Amino acid sequence: xxxxxxxxxxxxxxxxxxxxxxxxxxxxxxxxxxxxxxxxxxxxxxxxxxxxxxxxxxxxxxxxxxxxxxxxxxxxxxxxxxxxxxxxxxxxxxxxxxxxxxxxxxxxxxxxxxxxxxxxxxxxxxxxxxxxxxxxxxxxxxxxxxxxxxxxxxxxxxxxxxxxxxxxxxxxxxxxxxxxxxxxxxxxxxxxxxxxxxxxxxxxxxxxxxxxxxxxxxxxxxxxxxxxxxxxxx
Amino acid sequence: xxxxxxxxxxxxxxxxxxxxxxxxxxxxxxxxxxxxxxxxxxxxxxxxxxxxxxxxxxxxxxxxxxxx
Numbered sequence: 001x002x003x004x005x006x007x008x009x010x011x012x013x014x015x016x017x018x019x020x021x022x023x024x025x026x027x028x029x030x031x032x033x034x035x036x037x038x039x040x041x042x043x044x045x046x047x048x049x050x051x052x053x054x055x056x057x058x059x060x061x062x063x064x065x066x067x068x069x070x071x072x073x074x075x076x077x078x079x080x081x082x083x084x085x086x087x088x089x090x091x092x093x094x095x096x097x098x099x100x101x102x103x104x105x106x107x108x109x110x111x112x113x114x115x116x117x118x119x120x121x122x123x124x125x126x127x128x129x130x131x132x133x134x135x136x137x138x139x140x141x142x143x144x145x146x147x148x149x150x151x152x153x154x155x156x157x158x159x160x161x162x163x164x165x166x167x168x169x170x171x172x173x174x175x176x177x178x179x180x181x182x183x184x185x186x187x188x189x190x191x192x193x194x195x196x197x198x199x200x201x202x203x204x205x206x207x208x209x210x211x212x213x214x215x216x217x218x219x220x221x222x223x224x225x226x227x228x229x230x231x232x233x234x
Numbered sequence: 235x236x237x238x239x240x241x242x243x244x245x246x247x248x249x250x251x252x253x254x255x256x257x258x259x260x261x262x263x264x265x266x267x268x269x270x271x272x273x274x275x276x277x278x279x280x281x282x283x284x285x286x287x288x289x290x291x292x293x294x295x296x297x298x299x300x301x302x
Contacts, residue, residue, distance in 0.1 A: 097284050097293075119296065127296040128288065142280050155273075155281060165278040165285065172271040187269060205272065212270040220259045223266075 107175035110184040
């Protein structure tokens with residue numbers, strides 16, 4: 001009687017990865033690349049706990065002096081092993097939405113690889129991650145956004161609190177229009193720097209126009225002289 | 235005659251170089267405007283939908299290990 005293929009496959013997988021936790025094995029593929037720090041922590045926890053000492057000289061009686069010299073380090077305590085209760089930031093200035101319908105683009109890969117860092121840098125703000133299904137539905141309702149995702153939508157809560165969404169109320173970073181990993185990474189870094197440095201800005205719109213979009217004569221000169229806006233401008 | 239011809243050539247080449255510079259700066263500015271799109275009244279419906287999704291509880295802030 002032939003063996004069940006699925007049964008043999010699952011047992012083989014279990015044998016191949018004895019240390020893998022069942023929860024992680026069941027996690028969706030998207031989580032793997034979104035959270036590389038967790039993967040690093042898991043790899044670090046596998047480090048040996050016994051320090052190998054160099055061989056000590058043998059004493060006259062023939063006993064090895066190093067027998068008592070083996071130092072056992074305390075087992076590594078994993079930080080963040082237990083999920084801490086989420087505390088929303090006290091005074092968020094921005095709401096950041098990440099909309100990604102899943103085009104296989106370089107920008108998507110760059111965003112996924114650097115998401116954990118962005119999350120850490122933007123602890124003061126609220127980040128909302130739309131799932132792929134929600135992103136597709138959202139973009140389907142707003143078709144001008146097709147091909148521009150992954151989109152990082154930044155809502156200025158001060159502006160929205162003052163006059164709603166009728167006037168200026170934030171900006172979109174359309175990563176999907178970029179074609180190279182270098183451009184995508186530079187755009188992400190520019191975005192992170194801008195949002196961090198202008199968190200308390202009174203006139204955010206003017207800062208975006210001069211700082212990000214290089215409008216005006218000074219902007220033209222900067223486009224010509226500085227490498228970052230030149231590279232982003234393609 | 236040759237002097238005038240040379241002058242005309244250099245004026246035309248200078249104008250072409252200037253036009254290319256203006257075109258190139260404008261192209262890069264357009265790309266930057268498209269990349270960093272400022273949200274105004276014409277984007278009100280897009281933003282309002284995201285705000286509604288947050289206020290209705292459909293979207294929750296991202297925490298470690300939890301997505302939308």
